[in-house]
Amino acid sequence: MVPEDEVAGDDLGRMASRSGRGPAAEAATSTAGSRKTVTIYDVARLAGVAPSTVSRAFARPGRVSADTAARIRSAAAELGYRVNPLARALSTSRTHMIAIMISDITNPFYAELVRGAQIAASEADYTVVLADARESGVLEREALERVLPMVDGIVVGSSRMADSTLQMIAKQKPLMMLNRHLVGIPSVVTDNARGTRRAVEHLGELGHEAVTYVAGPEASWADGMRWRALREAGLELHLHTRRAGPVAPTVEGGRLAALSMVDDPPTAILAYNDLVAIGMIGAFVSTGFRVPQDVSVIGYDNILAAELISPGLTTVASPGRTMGAAAVKNVLALLGGALPRSDQAFVMPTRLVVRHSTGRPRR
C-alpha cells in the first residue's frame, strides 16, 4: 500500500512549495496571498483526509464528524482556503447570483428596487448582477443573453420584451416580474387601481372635472394599468378622462409633453411617473403657468425628488424597496423548490402622498 508513502511525499512537496516562497516579504501574513490558489486537495492533505471529506465539511455540515470537521477547518484556516464559487457552481449548477433587469438604473425608482433586491439577496448570501437595458430592446436582449446562463434566477424590474419571450425564460429559470402581470409568471405589482382611484378622488374633491393621463412607454404594463384604472375611476366619479403621449419616461419626456400642451393645458394631469410629472411641472412653470393654480399634476412612484421640488409633487407612492426585496425573496423561494404558484401576483399597497402640485382648478 502506498498511501503512507504518498502522504509523506506530498507533505514534503507542500513544505517545499511553502518555503519556496522564501525571500518574498509577503510571506509574512499567514492567510494572505500564497503563490497559487488553495484547493480542497491542499486542505485534505494537511488535514489528513480525502478531498471529498473536505468538501463535505464545508458544503454539508453534519455529514462529517465533529472533530474531523474541526481538523479540516483549522487546516483550511491555516492555508487560507476559500471555496471557489465557480467550481462549486459547475457541479451544483447554483451560482448564487441572481440578475435584476431594469430599463434604467438612473431612474431613482429603479435604484430603490435594486436596493431592495440587494438587501434581500445579501441576506440570503446571494449576489446581484445588474442587467441594465438602457431603454433599448437590443441591449436588453444582449444583457439577458450574457447574464442568463450565469444566474440562478431573475427578477425583471421592467422590460420591453414580448410576453412570450418572458414566458419562455420563466420556464427555464425562476423568474419574478415587477409591475407587470403575465399568466404563468409570478409577479409583484403595485395596486395601481386603488392608487389611481385615490388620485382621482383627490382631484374630484378639489373640484376638477377632467383629468389627462400622460402615458409612458407602450411596452409598459403599468402604463396600461394606470390608464385603465383612470378610465374606470373617471367613469365612476364622473370626471372626464383624456390620454396624451406616449412620452419617454424621463424628465425630458415630461418637459416635451408639457410644451406640447401649452396652448390649451388641461387643469389636471396624471403623469406616467414622477420623472415625467416633474418635467412637466418644470416646463409649465417656465412657460408662465402656475402649478397648481393653473394646472394640477400628479405622478407615480414618490421618488426622492418629488418632495424636493417646489411645489412638492403629489404622487401615488409605491414601496420600491419592499418590492425589490419581495421579488428576490420569491425567486429564492422558487429556487428552494417552492411550487411556482404561476399566475399569482403579490400586490403591494399604494398610498397617495398629497403635496402641493395639486389644488383647486381655476374656473
Next chain:
Amino acid sequence: MVPEDEVAGDDLGRMASRSGRGPAAEAATSTAGSRKTVTIYDVARLAGVAPSTVSRAFARPGRVSADTAARIRSAAAELGYRVNPLARALSTSRTHMIAIMISDITNPFYAELVRGAQIAASEADYTVVLADARESGVLEREALERVLPMVDGIVVGSSRMADSTLQMIAKQKPLMMLNRHLVGIPSVVTDNARGTRRAVEHLGELGHEAVTYVAGPEASWADGMRWRALREAGLELHLHTRRAGPVAPTVEGGRLAALSMVDDPPTAILAYNDLVAIGMIGAFVSTGFRVPQDVSVIGYDNILAAELISPGLTTVASPGRTMGAAAVKNVLALLGGALPRSDQAFVMPTRLVVRHSTGRPRR
C-alpha cells in the same frame, strides 16, 4: 474501427431523445429547451469532430479551418448550443464579470457611475455585478468577500475600507478606484482642486468673505480633498474658511446640519455633495431663511435633482458616467495585460454650474 458505428448509434440516441420529448407542444421551436443542456460533446458528435475542436472553433477563431468551423457552427446552431460561461471560467479563470462597489446605489451620483460602468462593460462583453455597501463597513466586507472570487476585476466607487486592505486586494485583482487616490492603485478622480477653486472664486466675486465647508464621511477621500482645496483657495483669495460636520452624505444629513446652524448661519456654504446641499437648503427655507439672500449654498456632483429644486443648486459638476466608464475600461486594460501604472490617476475635469442657490451676501 468503431467511429462510424458510434456516430450512427449516437445519432439515433440523439434523435430518440428528441422524439422522446414527444407529446409536449413545446417541441415546436427548434432551438428552445431540450431536455438537457447541450455541450461541446454533443456538437462534436454531430459535426463529426473532437470536442477540443469545437472548443477551439468558438474560443479561438482561426485555429480551425474555415469549413470545419462552418460545420461546427451549423451543428451548434441546430442543437442550440451555448457555451457555458461557468465551465469556461473554471479553466480560464476569466469570468467576464467585473464588480462595482459603491456605498449607496440610491445616491444618484453613484447611479450615474454604475450606468457608465455598465455601458463600458457591456461594450466589452462584460457583466457588472453590484456590491452595495449600504454605508456599512461590515456589509462592505461581506459583499466584497462574496463577490471577489467571481470577478475578473473591481472598480471601487466608494469605500470605507482601509488603505492597506484596498492595496492588498489590488495586488490580487485589477482594481480601479474612483475619487480616491492611493499609492499603488490606479484611479480616476475628479479635479477637486480646480472645481473647488472655481466655487470659491464664484463666492468671492459675489462678495462673500467666508465659506463654511460641511463635511461628509471621514472615510471619504474626496471629503479630505475638498476641504483641503477649500482651505487653499480661501487662503489665496482671502476668504475665511470654516469646517462643520461631518454629516451623513444624504439629504437628511444636510437637513440636520442646517438645523444645527440656524442661530448663526454662515453666509456661504460648500457642502460635501448635492444631497447634503439640497437637504440644507430645504431646512433653511423651512426655518425662514432665504436662499440665496440669507445664505448661499454650493454642492458637488450635479445630480439631476440639483436643477429641479428651487432655487436651482449651484454645484461643482463631475462627469459621473464618464468616470464609471473610464474606470471599467482601465480595469479591462489591466486584465488585457496593460502594465499597472500604479499610482497613476486619471483626473477628470470639473465644471462649476451656477444656478440660483448662490448670490450676494446681505451685509
Next chain:
DNA sequence: ACCCGGGTGGCAACCGATTGCCATCAGTTG
C-alpha cells in the same frame, strides 16, 4: 528522393469542486 514546416485536428490532462456508491467500524440487539 528526402527533409522541412505550416496548418489542422485529436488525446488527455487539467480547472476545483460535488456526490452516488461502497467499505469500514463501532455499537446494538436478539
Next chain:
DNA sequence: CAACTGATGGCAATCGGTTGCCACCCGGGT
C-alpha cells in the same frame, strides 16, 4: 456471538470547457 444498523470517510465519476503536446497531411525546396 452473529447479524444488523447508522455514522463516517474514501473512491472515482462528473460538471463543461480549455489547452499543451503530438501526429498527420501536404506542398515546397534542394
